[in-house]
Amino acid sequence: MxxxxxxxxxxxxxxxxxxxxxxxxxxxxxxxxxxxxxxxxxxxxxxxxxxxxxNAIARSLNTARSRIVGVVMSYFDNQFYPQVLEALAQQLDELNYHLLLFVGDRDGNVDRIFDQIMQYRVDGIVLASVSLSLELSEECLAAGIPVVLFNRSEETGIASSVNTDNVAASRQIAEFLLAGEHKRFAYVAGVADSSVNLARQQGFVSTLEAKGVQDIRVVQGDYDAQKTARAAQELFSSSAPPDAIFAANDHMALTVMDVARYEFGLRIPEDVSVIGYDDTGASGWPSYALTSASQPVTAMVNATVALLMKQIESENIEPEQVVVAGALIVRHSARRPHFGVVEKEGLSLFQPQEVE
Amino acid sequence: MxxxxxxxxxxxxxxxxxxxxxxxxxxxxxxxxxxxxxxxxxxxxxxxxxxxxxNAIARSLNTARSRIVGVVMSYFDNQFYPQVLEALAQQLDELNYHLLLFVGDRDGNVDRIFDQIMQYRVDGIVLASVSLSLELSEECLAAGIPVVLFNRSEETGIASSVNTDNVAASRQIAEFLLAGEHKRFAYVAGVADSSVNLARQQGFVSTLEAKGVQDIRVVQGDYDAQKTARAAQELFSSSAPPDAIFAANDHMALTVMDVARYEFGLRIPEDVSVIGYDDTGASGWPSYALTSASQPVTAMVNATVALLMKQIESENIEPEQVVVAGALIVRHSARRPHFGVVEKEGLSLFQPQEVE
DNA sequence: CTGAAAGCGCTTACAG
DNA sequence: CTGAAAGCGCTTACAG
The missing domain is CATH 1.10.260.40 (lambda repressor-like DNA-binding domains)
Structure with a gap:
């Protein structure tokens, strides 16, 4: 029986x-x-x-809609991504879509992932993986499947994307640090050719340079904890160590803080100010209290899902670049300027009067 | 055209x-x-x-194998879960399986999730969601689809599961704290009826009681940062605050540390020792240096995938309870005893000679 | 080793 | 509103 x-x-x-x-x-x-x-x-x-x-499988066979969207993600160490993933799964679920997760492996094996994605005939894909975004998005687009780049973009403007205004936010960070009367600046870069890193570096450095700041140090953290620690060590053991550091994301900023405090005995922000980007959960923990440019997860995910749905519904894919508004969340990891910090809904933001 | x-x-x-x-x-x-x-x-x-x-969809229609496994997860704030998810996605991918992610919503809407899972005819499912595990697993089992409970178990033993030895590890924590000559103990509990919470509480409390310790305080953190903060406040503002706290997971332990240090000006571990469970990434950060019982992500995921595959292949599902070996990773959030701490591969572990 | 054909579990014109 | 039938893109006995 x-x-x-x-x-x-x-x-x-x-x-x-x-x-x-x-x-x-x-x-x-x-x-x-x-x-x-x-x-x-x-x-x-x-x-x-x-x-x-x-049987959803049988259904998709004749509707030619799988109601599955592929998400390519990596770098789960950076809390930003898990937060995004959670929101994505929930919002997709509300629309009765499902989330097939692909973890971009370090080898950057694009072909394999592309293959899998195609085989499952996903209705759309969001690319939030550090490395292999560009090639993958081109391939998918060529295959006619809607793609949105999450927290990254590409120059050609051929693919849709969702980002915060990296250049503007980084400019604001420079201004915040300048207003705090810092003298020696450093930038801890992410993977050198990642679009957000480029934008953040440019916004930061060009603003400082425009104000006559010289000798801005740039070190490579590559979004990697170990490399970031080494980069920070290099910075702090130099003859004239920086008193203001902007790290391309929170995950690296936290590492910089730990190195500063526990390896060099520096006080934050008295000896050195550190600012990050993402405003990820741990940044709000009192042990760090990191001042950081926020990337509003919910708003960004909203935009991503909206874009995706629009593209899935309409036949012709009109690429669209969405920029979500963030803010500079002021906490205690960086010396505060004497002006421009306002309180809003329990948070401190840097919002100097726009003058020009 | x-x-x-x-x-x-x-x-x-x-x-x-x-x-x-x-x-x-x-x-x-x-x-x-x-x-x-x-x-x-x-x-x-x-x-x-x-x-x-x-077309993988068409293929699954006649093979009656979707090569998809559903993963139900929630509580992404706890870094343990993203780490697990990443490993799971990678290992599944190597076996040419795919990962459909379901985020258990707070409302514990089991039926909806179950529905989705069934509709996609997933080949197996891993349940790593805090709340709705039991009902869901029963339903899936009844429907004949292989399930493995991840980091949770149920009494009936009807479902397969993968865990560390929660009771033993918590007993060890009690012994560690005892050896460190602590006097007033507290346990910060997770969701009261979650299996791992029960096991950890029991292992901890019963060991202490066996040694004659009285007045062990138990407060509810419910795996929630806010509640945990309140629970910690309650603990520290009492007349005889604890000098040794075991929190049911790292995420809560970190919160307890922050409250102790930044709201009560307590020194760790001089004034109070804090121990967690999971040995999640942030626990190794110097700002916390949390002493914690490890849950080896890779080994646990290995076991999970192996169990799943075995069950998918064989027709009859023989439930199996796998227990993965962990260790008490000693860092600096708790006073060290004068014996029993050994160095191994760059880590400090608590491994007293077994006497009895 | 190879092809014609049935069938997997659905959806969707087409007639009625 | 309803049913018979074709078809979605494959896999897999069955004959050869």
């Missing part, structure tokens, strides 16, 4: 039990299909009785 | 181009199927030419 509960239950079984055609069963589970309340009820009852659920 | 690249490419198209039957195409993409090298080559060439990739 088999222990199997019932084996797979199909619409046929339900039809039989309800005494209707298989089409009728299908229709009662297809929103908007034409079906009388009476037969609908019969079907529903039968379905409940034998525990029937439409 | 349409801009579409080619539209969906099917095995039919390839067959035509290669001058073979559609079956032949199918066979060249089915490992182990009987096909001559010659026609295989023809097919591969044609496939490459028009960019063909087998």
């Amino acid at each position: 088999k222990r199997k509960t019932f084996g797979p239950v199909t619409s046929q079984h339900v039809a039989q039990l309800a005494g209707v055609s298989q089409s009728a069963v299908s229709r009662t589970f297809t929103p908007g299909a034409s079906i009388s309340p009476a037969t609908r009820e019969k079907v529903l009852k039968a379905a409940r009785e034998i525990g029937y659920r439409p | 349409k801009r579409k690249t080619f539209g969906p490419v099917t095995s039919q198209h390839v067959a035509q181009l290669a001058g073979v039957s559609q079956s032949a195409v199918s066979r060249t993409f089915t490992p182990g199927a009987s096909i001559s090298p010659a026609t295989r080559e023809k097919v591969l060439k044609a496939a490459r030419e028009i960019g063909y990739r087998p």
Whole structure:
């Protein structure tokens, strides 16, 4: 005697039990299909009785919609990404889409991931992986599947993307530090050719230079804790160590803080100010109290999902670059200037009067 | 003129181009199927030419294997889970399985998730969600789909599970604290009826009681940062505050440390020792240097995937409870005893000689 | 080794 | 509103 509960239950079984055609069963589970309340009820009852659920796989085969979106992500160490993933899963779920997760491996094996994505005929994909974004997005676009780049962009403007205004926010950080009367500046860079790193570095450095600051040091953290620690050590052991450091993201900024305090005995912000980018959970922990440019997860994910849905629905894919508004969240890791910091909803923000 | 690249490419198209039957195409993409090298080559060439990739959806329809495993997870704030997710995605990918992510929502809406899972005919599911594990696992088991509970278990032993030895590890924590000559103990509990919380509390409290310790305080942190902060405040503002606190996981332990230091000006470990469970990334950061019972992510995920595969392959599901070995990682958040701490591979572990 | 054909569980024109 | 039937893109006995 088999222990199997019932084996797979199909619409046929339900039809039989309800005494209707298989089409009728299908229709009662297809929103908007034409079906009388009476037969609908019969079907529903039968379905409940034998525990029937439409087979989504079979459905996608003829609708040519899988209702699956692929998410390519890596760098889970950076709390920003898990936060994004959680929000993405929830929002997608509300729209009855599902999330197939691909972890970009360090080898940057684009082809393999692309292959998998294509095989599952995902309806869309969001690329939030550090490295392999560009190639992958081109391939997907070429294959006609909607893509949105998350927290990254590419020059050609061929793909849609969602970002905060990296240049503007980094300029603001420079101004904040300048207003705090810092003298020796350093930038801890992420992976050198990542779009957000480029934008942040440019916004920061060019603003400082415009104000006549010289000798801005740039070291490579590459979004990696170990490399960042080494970069920080290099900075702090130099003859004229910086008194103001902007790290391209929070994860690196926290590492810089730890090195400063525990390896060099520096006080923050008395001896050195540190600012990050992301405003990720740990940045708010009192042990760090990191001043950081926020990337509003919910708003960014909202925009991403909206973009994706629009593209999935409309045939022709019109690329769109969305920029979500962030703010410079002021905490205690950087000396505060004497002006420009305002209180808002329990947070301190840097919002100097725009003068020009 | 349409801009579409080619539209969906099917095995039919390839067959035509290669001058073979559609079956032949199918066979060249089915490992182990009987096909001559010659026609295989023809097919591969044609496939490459028009960019063909087998449709995984269609395939699963007749193999009755989706090669998808569902992962139900929540509580992404706790870094342990993102770490697990990343490892899971990678290991599954190596076996050519895919990961469909479900985020258990706060409302504990089991039915909805179960519904989605069933609709996609996932081949297996891993439950790593705090709340809704039990009901969900029962439903899935009843439906005949392999389940493994991750970092949780249930009494009936009907479902497979992967855990560390929560009772033993918590007993060890008690002994460590005792050896450090602490006097007033407290336990910060997770969600009261979660299996791991129960086990940790029991291991900790019963060991202390056996040694004659009285007045062990238990407060509820519920795996929630806010509640944990309140619980810690309660602890520290009492007349005889504890000098030794074990929090059911690292995430809560870090919060306790922050409250102790920044709200009560306590020194750690001079005034109070704090120990956690998980040995999650942030615990190693110098700002915390949390002493914690480790949950080896890779080993646990290995075991999970192995269990899942075994169950997917064999028809009858033999539930199995796997216990992965952890260790008490000694850092600086708790006073060290004068014996029992050994150095191993750059880490300090608590390994007193077993006497009894 | 190979092809014709049935079938996986659905959706969706098409007639009625 | 309803059912019979074709078809989605594959896999897999079955004959040869």
